[in-house]
Amino acid sequence: MLFRSESCDALLAISKQTENLNHCVLGPELADEKVIKYVPHGINEKFFFPITKEHPEYLALQEFKKQIFEGKEYEFVLLYNARNIRRKCVPDLMLAWKIFVDELPEEKAKKCAFMLHTHVVDENGTDLGVVCDYLFDSNPKYNIVFTPPGLGPEQMSWLYNMSDTQILLTSNEGWGLSLTEAILVGNPIIANVTGGM
Numbered sequence: 001m002l003f004r005s006e007s008c009d010a011l012l013a014i015s016k017q018t019e020n021l022n023h024c025v026l027g028p029e030l031a032d033e034k035v036i037k038y039v040p041h042g043i044n045e046k047f048f049f050p051i052t053k054e055h056p057e058y059l060a061l062q063e064f065k066k067q068i069f070e071g072k073e074y075e076f077v078l079l080y081n082a083r084n085i086r087r088k089c090v091p092d093l094m095l096a097w098k099i100f101v102d103e104l105p106e107e108k109a110k111k112c113a114f115m116l117h118t119h120v121v122d123e124n125g126t127d128l129g130v131v132c133d134y135l136f137d138s139n140p141k142y143n144i145v146f147t148p149p150g151l152g153p154e155q156m157s158w159l160y161n162m163s164d165t166q167i168l169l170t171s172n173e174g175w176g177l178s179l180t181e182a183i184l185v186g187n188p189i190i191a192n193v194t195g196g197m
């Protein structure tokens with residue numbers, strides 16, 4: 001990392017932790033010769049906000065929810081919105097979901113869903129269809145829902161609005177965009193202590 005940091009004139013960090021690491025790795029002498037700045041990410045609040053019954057988008061949200069959940073109603077929805085790559089630990093999340101659901105009474109379990117906005121298969125990750133088959137063995141009580149790819153900002157806001165909490169347990173993460181989007185919508189987040197998260 002030192003060699004790469006030395007070869008740059010400016011180091012722009014997306015987390016304060018990374019900014020501090022740049023200073024530490026370079027040391028005081030080299031750091032003083034560089035531009036090292038924390039550049040906070042920005043998210044457009046006109047797309048990510050809580051949608052209440054009074055909001056003009058509310059009916060469209062309800063229709064979208066029916067499509068995604070195929071008409072089923074859930075009392076608790078957990079959302080994962082990130083890539084299916086190894087460092088995002090998606091199979092670990094799915095195993096954690098199984099453990100969580102198995103602890104619930106059968107009637108409560110049926111009213112919970114885990115919505116994954118990610119590719120089922122990615123060459124940089126795992127075949128999540130195989131993981132589902134292995135962990136859940138087609139048992140409908142686990143309610144795993146994969147959302148369609150290629151959604152725009154408005155529909156992404158709807159995903160957050162139809163979920164109760166957002167989870168991201170990445171092994172290393174610079175920031176965690178989906179966590180910030182979820183917070184803007186008013187959802188609590190579940191995250192481990194790494195990077196910007």
